[in-house]
Amino acid sequence: xxxxxxxxxxxxxxxxxxxxxxxxxxxxxxxxxxxxxxxxxxxxxxxxxxxxxxxxxxxxxxxxxxxxxxxxxxxxxxxxxxxxxxxxxxxxxxxxxxxxxxxxxxxxxxxxxxxxxxxxxxxxxxxxxxxxxxxxxxx
Amino acid sequence: xxxxxxxxxxxxxxxxxxxxxxxxxxxxxxxxxxxxxxxxxxxxxxxxxxxxxxxxxxxxxxxxxxxxxxxxxxxxxxxxxxxxxxxxxxxxxxxxxxxxxxxxxxxxxxxxxxxxxxxxxxxxxxxxxxxxxxxxxxxxxxxxxxxxxxxxxxxxxxxxxxxxxxxxxxxxxxxxxxxxxxxxxxxxxxxxxxxxxxxxxxxxxxxxxxxxxxxxxxxxxxxxxxxxxxxxxxxxxxxxxxxxxxxxxxxxxxxxxxxxxxxxxxxxxxxxxxxxxxxxxxxxxxxxxxxxxxxxxxxxxxxxxxxxxxxxxxxxxxxxxxxxxxxxxxxxxxxxxxxxxxxxxxxxxxxxxxxxxxxxxxxxxxxxxxxxxxxxxxxxxxxxxxxxxxxxxxxxxxxxxxxxxxxxxxxxx
Ligand SMILES: Cc1ncc(COP(=O)(O)O)c(C=O)c1O
Numbered sequence: 001x002x003x004x005x006x007x008x009x010x011x012x013x014x015x016x017x018x019x020x021x022x023x024x025x026x027x028x029x030x031x032x033x034x035x036x037x038x039x040x041x042x043x044x045x046x047x048x049x050x051x052x053x054x055x056x057x058x059x060x061x062x063x064x065x066x067x068x069x070x071x072x073x074x075x076x077x078x079x080x081x082x083x084x085x086x087x088x089x090x091x092x093x094x095x096x097x098x099x100x101x102x103x104x105x106x107x108x109x110x111x112x113x114x115x116x117x118x119x120x121x122x123x124x125x126x127x128x129x130x131x132x133x134x135x136x137x138x139x
Numbered sequence: 140x141x142x143x144x145x146x147x148x149x150x151x152x153x154x155x156x157x158x159x160x161x162x163x164x165x166x167x168x169x170x171x172x173x174x175x176x177x178x179x180x181x182x183x184x185x186x187x188x189x190x191x192x193x194x195x196x197x198x199x200x201x202x203x204x205x206x207x208x209x210x211x212x213x214x215x216x217x218x219x220x221x222x223x224x225x226x227x228x229x230x231x232x233x234x235x236x237x238x239x240x241x242x243x244x245x246x247x248x249x250x251x252x253x254x255x256x257x258x259x260x261x262x263x264x265x266x267x268x269x270x271x272x273x274x275x276x277x278x279x280x281x282x283x284x285x286x287x288x289x290x291x292x293x294x295x296x297x298x299x300x301x302x303x304x305x306x307x308x309x310x311x312x313x314x315x316x317x318x319x320x321x322x323x324x325x326x327x328x329x330x331x332x333x334x335x336x337x338x339x340x341x342x343x344x345x346x347x348x349x350x351x352x353x354x355x356x357x358x359x360x361x362x363x364x365x366x367x368x369x370x371x372x373x374x375x376x377x378x379x380x381x382x383x384x385x386x387x388x389x390x391x392x393x394x395x396x397x398x399x400x401x402x403x404x405x406x407x408x409x410x411x412x413x414x415x416x417x418x419x420x421x422x423x424x425x426x427x428x429x430x431x432x433x434x435x436x437x438x439x440x441x442x443x444x445x446x447x448x449x450x451x452x453x454x455x456x457x458x459x460x461x462x463x464x465x466x467x468x469x470x471x472x473x474x475x476x477x478x479x480x481x482x483x484x485x486x487x488x489x490x491x492x493x494x495x496x497x498x499x500x501x502x503x504x505x506x507x508x509x510x511x512x513x514x515x516x517x518x519x520x521x522x523x524x525x526x527x528x529x530x531x532x533x534x535x536x537x538x539x540x541x542x543x544x545x546x547x548x549x550x551x552x
Binding site for chain 1: 166488489499506507521
């Protein structure tokens with residue numbers, strides 16, 4: 001299990017990113033977050049777990065345990081993988097109610113990050129968020 | 140006309156001054172635009188022609204009985220004559236306005252295909268076609284019980300001409316092939332392909348989207364049956380394209396879309412259709428776009444075209460030489476005959492990551508599968524990073540690309 005959502009929270013990420021004043025440090029940080037996200041095994045990298053709407057391949061696996069939702073995610077691109085870690089910091093290990101209540105638009109704008117990413121890339125991230133929210137709604 | 144190749148070398152710096160968009164900062168760096176295969180930038184003359192049209196001549200063509208309509212029609216039809224001259228079509232009525240390359244192919248697949256294909260017929264397309272030269276054929280083939288087969292492409296990204304020849308038989312009715320590959324820049328031997336196809340009575344459609352912006356094209360010398368391209372890759376506006384066809388074929392083909400402009404007379408007892416090219420141009424056309432394309436052709440023909448092509452070839456050679464000298468860069472598409480596209484991978488890095496980091500440094504490239512999924516799958520790669528050049532690019536642009544790649548590598552590998 002990754003440390004995102006437990007030891008590394010969405011607030012931690014907002015704080016750290018606000019500290020950097022250039023794109024290079026931001027991107028290095030995002031890529032490093034991605035490296036902390038454990039890779040999915042080949043079995044989990046399947047059609048069902050593939051999130052559509054991303055330029056690169058993104059897989060999301062979810063599991064409900066003790067009333068909480070746990071997510072694992074992976075991508076073949078480093079920057080996207082870092083962004084997945086950013087998203088999981090907000091959602092991993094939360095109750096379905098917490099997932100639904102989380103203000104993701106507010107989070108993204110606090111990150112001040114999406115404007116550095118292309119629209120299509122942003123859309124991929126949103127597709128992933130939508131999948132997480134749908135999972136919460138179904139639980 | 141300054142078509143002398145023995146004049147001084149092509150002055151890209153001077154030409155850049157004609158393109159307003161190139162002079163801006165992106166993410167805090169002067170823009171380096173290397174995405175010309177996606178779309179080319181527009182010279183001031185094209186932008187001005189469109190503004191002038193709306194400010195002075197705007198009116199519907201062919202219909203009005205007034206001065207503005209006459210002026211608009213004259214410019215609109217004048218552009219058709221320019222396009223005919225530009226690709227050396229025998230007559231202007233062989234030039235049909237479309238929305239782009241994609242619509243041109245759809246028009247032929249739909250109109251010619253519906254009237255001429257039958258069960259068991261074969262349509263051959265190269266394995267590295269753009270999706271828009273694959274999917275329209277698949278749709279009409281499914282409707283008619285025909286099949287679409289791919290012409291093999293080798294590891295260098297070149298068409299295997301011998302394999303193509305061995306595929307030909309009298310069930311082959313259409314061969315659809317790009318003039319230049321948008322994924323790799325390979326220049327395909329389309330003249331040979333047309334000649335071989337003719338040998339079995341098959342027609343050829345050449346997708347010239349990536350050719351017309353780089354060097355002169357002569358449809359009569361190619362002896363293809365159809366040739367399609369987009370204005371926006373020829374320094375003209377988006378949403379407009381050209382379909383050239385041999386007259387007898389176009390005459391025999393049924394209309395594609397219907398409505399105003401394309402009819403001769405309409406009655407509830409039966410409608411007769413207008414003559415070429417209007418038979419295929421239903422509705423009010425993109426008049427401003429057509430006039431913009433006319434201006435783009437004037438602009439291109441006013442350049443030293445030979446010098447421009449040599450300049451682009453030198454840029455590509457320089458970029459590829461630098462790529463080969465850079466550890467960790469793998470060129471994808473290394474055919475002997477190429478035009479203005481360098482597709483590559485940074486080993487260990489996803490192309491999309493590379494593209495994002497280049498963009499941060501003001502360098503615009505395209506990443507991904509370039510709408511050519513089948514060939515990417517054949518090569519076993521998710522896509523490439525594609526730097527594509529036009530005559531307004533310089534060696535300094537190539538240097539900036541490699542500087543930015545160096546930095547991207549520090550992040551990713
Ligand atoms: C080879 C090729 N064919 C077709 C197209 C499609 O052109 P358009 O989108 O202008 O119709 C493109 C452009 O991306 C292309 O490069």
